[in-house]
Amino acid sequence: MNSLSSFRGCVLSRSARSTSPLMLDFLAPSILRHSRTRHSSTAASSPPHGARQSSQDSGAGSSKPTYILSKKQREYLDSALRVNQAGELAATLIYTAQTPQVVRSHPHLRPLMKHMYDQEAGHFSTFNKLIAKHRIRPTAMYPIWEVAATFLGWSTGVMGREAAMACTEAVETEIGTHYNDQVREILSWEADAKSRGEELDDELKEMLATFRRIRDEELEHLDHAVENDAKEAQPYDPLVNVIRLGCRAAIKISERV
Numbered sequence: 001m002n003s004l005s006s007f008r009g010c011v012l013s014r015s016a017r018s019t020s021p022l023m024l025d026f027l028a029p030s031i032l033r034h035s036r037t038r039h040s041s042t043a044a045s046s047p048p049h050g051a052r053q054s055s056q057d058s059g060a061g062s063s064k065p066t067y068i069l070s071k072k073q074r075e076y077l078d079s080a081l082r083v084n085q086a087g088e089l090a091a092t093l094i095y096t097a098q099t100p101q102v103v104r105s106h107p108h109l110r111p112l113m114k115h116m117y118d119q120e121a122g123h124f125s126t127f128n129k130l131i132a133k134h135r136i137r138p139t140a141m142y143p144i145w146e147v148a149a150t151f152l153g154w155s156t157g158v159m160g161r162e163a164a165m166a167c168t169e170a171v172e173t174e175i176g177t178h179y180n181d182q183v184r185e186i187l188s189w190e191a192d193a194k195s196r197g198e199e200l201d202d203e204l205k206e207m208l209a210t211f212r213r214i215r216d217e218e219l220e221h222l223d224h225a226v227e228n229d230a231k232e233a234q235p236y237d238p239l240v241n242v243i244r245l246g247c248r249a250a251i252k253i254s255e256r257v
């Protein structure tokens with residue numbers, strides 16, 4: 001069952017936020033929000049049950065009403081955050097398994113491997129907090145991805161520096177694209193909000209900034225990999241293609257399972 005649906009029944013409305021410590025977040029739907037969504041789509045008719053007022057209350061100093069996510073949009077974020085957490089778990093495990101082998105023969109790469117690992121650990125921690133905060137179910141494939149990522153890191157580490165870098169190149173190509181798609185999707189919501197004279201919830205704006213920052217860091221890893229001879233890996237094409245295919249499959253599966 002969808003994790004957002006599972007707590008839908010106990011969610012309080014945004015208008016109660018100022019009085020209730022149980023108030024959830026912008027990913028939490030409510031009857032008021034549905035009323036408010038219908039209102040915004042019917043332009044200047046009178047606000048239902050003070051719905052407009054409730055959305056304005058959340059605007060932290062802004063006079064614009066808050067854009068209310070549809071069920072489909074909430075489900076999109078639900079699966080995006082689940083996939084991102086799984087991907088960042090995999091990234092930390094890949095580097096954990098690769099690093100000892102890579103730095104044994106190429107000690108000068110220790111700072112770079114540590115830098116990339118540290119960033120992945122930061123990403124993982126970010127998504128752990130986000131899925132806990134928004135009560136999103138982690139992927140049921142979590143233990144499988146742990147084994148697969150460790151094996152991928154270990155095996156490319158055994159193959160050598162170039163293969164390890166080709167692995168990073170392949171993974172980051174897919175993950176960078178994946179984050180880019182998410183950024184683009186949320187930007188389309190922002191444009192929709194703007195056209196209605198509304199604005200995104202502050203938390204969603206912050207999430208968008210987080211996705212952009214992490215995407216940029218993933219693309220930085222991709223650059224490091226290419227600078228460190230990822231293209232010299234043997235056999236380059238089959239290796240990169242298999243890893244990219246695996247990433248895409250893992251993303252698709254984690255979106256749902």
Ligand SMILES: [Fe+2]
Binds near residue numbers: 091124
């Ligand atoms: Fe990452």
Ligand SMILES: [Fe+2]
Binds near residue numbers: 091120172217218221
């Ligand atoms: Fe990365």
